[in-house]
Amino acid sequence: MFNELESYSETEQKQKIKETYGLMEEMDEKEFDHVFSIGLYNKIDDMIEEKKLSMGNAIFLLKHIGYCKILMNKWSYGFYHSELKFRLEKMIIEKEKKEKNNVVLLTGLCECILLLYDEFSSELLPICVPYLLKAALNKEENEEAQKEAELSFLALSNICASRIMKKELYSNEITEIIEYHQEHYNLTRLAYQSAWLFLICRLFYDRSLEDVILNKLQFERETIRELEELSKCIDWKREKDVRGKEKKEEIALLRWLQALEFYLTWCKSWSEEFVELVGSIVKIYLAAKGNHKEIGEKCIDLFVNSTYIRAIENVRKIK
Structure with a gap:
């Protein structure tokens, strides 16, 4: 399908991309790595360069690839080594610098780069974060x-904790x-969890956030x-892997445990x-x-790593 995209009109391309969404979400990790290789990302780059794929459709495609990649907790080696990055x-x-008013395009580009790759140029951080937060501020x-x-x-x-911000x-x-x-419940479960994960990761460099995280929020x-x-x-009693909504709930729970x-x-x-x-975590462990x-x-x-870190800190205090 990806190889045939260039033979379709822009409208047809978008429809064909939509048709792949379900297939992407059904892939296992091996299939994902095989399909989304450096060759595919370079092919997309060539199609953009040759104007055989519009930037809008490229963003439309890449955002969903990135979405699936994040839910699989995958590292995108193909994108990392591609010309597209x-x-x-x-x-x-x-x-x-030149088109600040083109908010939709810039937001889409920023989403693509951050969904597909977390070791991007440090120059991008102060550009991308405000655009994405502005998009997320939409209260509809x-x-x-x-x-x-x-x-x-x-x-x-997906911005790693070691990024200074x-x-x-x-x-x-x-x-x-x-x-x-917290007042209106306007976000999806996954969006709300991701908002917290983004904020918690900032604790790595800025411990002054503790009061806001613990008391205010x-x-x-x-x-x-x-x-x-x-x-x-x-x-909790299922006997085989699941897909769809239930799989998404499992992923959200795993990401809460990560946070x-x-x-x-x-x-x-x-x-x-x-x-x-702590009791809630124990209940989940017993169920799982x-x-x-x-x-x-x-x-x-979660318990082993956090206990180890706390023990190391206590030893340092004694010394």
């Missing part, structure tokens, strides 16, 4: 707005978004509630709800240990 980086920098509750917010937050959550770049906006959702309370709700959506691991490692103070939070190996192992890793 360099094209997108260059376009973002040039368009931001229709399906299209929620999907766009989900993509924006998935992209933001000025608080002024994101703090007010992410706090407003989380607070608004009530991270422990929100995590307990989300874990309980997600637990109700999962068939918790960062939180327990980097946050020095806990609230009165900490014991209840039979048929959900990945979730069960994540619960164990």
Whole structure:
């Protein structure tokens, strides 16, 4: 299908890309790596260069590839080594200088680069983060707005914790978004989790965020509630792998556990709800240990890694 795209009109191309969405989401990791190789990304780059694929359709395609990649928790080696990566980086920098008013294009380009790759040029960070937060600030509750917010937050959550980021770049906006959702529930579960993962990752360099995370935004309370709700959506007795909505709920739960691991490692103070939070994790482990190996192992890793880090910190204090 990808090889035949250039023979279709722009409208037909978009329809053909839509038709691949379900197929992408059904792929396992080996299939994904085989299809989305450096060759495919270079083919897309050539089609853009030769004007056989519009930039709009390229973004439309790449955003969904990135979406599937994030949900699989994959590293995109093909994109990393492709000419397409360099094209997108260059376009973002040039368009931001010359066409700042082209918000839709710039937002789409930023989503693509962050969904597909987390070791991008440091020059892109102060450009991309504001565009994606602005897209996520859309408080409309229709399906299209929620999907766009989900993509924006998935992209933001893919920024690795070791990236230094000025608080002024994101703090007010992410706090407003989380607070608004807590009152109106306008985000999807995956978008809300990704917003938290993005914020928790910033703790790595900025411990001053602890008070906002712990007290103002009530991270422990929100995590307990989300874990309980997600637990109700999962068939803990299932005998085979699942797809679709239930798989998405499992992924969201795994990502909450990932955020918790960062939180327990980097946050020095806990609230009165900490014991209840630990109890929630134990319940998930007990439910998962039979048929959900990945979730069960994540619960164990969470406790082992955070306990190890805390022990090291205590030893350093004694010394």
